[in-house]
Amino acid sequence: MDAIGITPLPALCADRIDYTFRDLYTYGMISKQEVLTFLIEHVRLCNQKAKENFNKNIY
Numbered sequence: 867m868d869a870i871g872i873t874p875l876p877a878l879c880a881d882r883i884d885y886t887f888r889d890l891y892t893y894g895m896i897s898k899q900e901v902l903t904f905l906i907e908h909v910r911l912c913n914q915k916a917k918e919n920f921n922k923n924i925y
Contacts (some may be wrong), residue, residue, distance in 0.1 A: 883908075 878922040887904075 887901045891901060
């Protein structure tokens with residue numbers, strides 16, 4: 867919590883990703899392929915970070 871008792875939101879959360887891509891796609895500002903590309907890359911980076919953190923804690 868911060869000084870006034872408010873818990874800050876995470877920098878990125880599933881709800882934000884969902885409604886952002888849904889709106890962008892609905893209004894023709896992004897393609898399905900662009901959404902899939904982002905999601906695939908995001909998962910890849912999360913997996914990479916998880917492996918790095920795992921290795922730091924092991925050794």
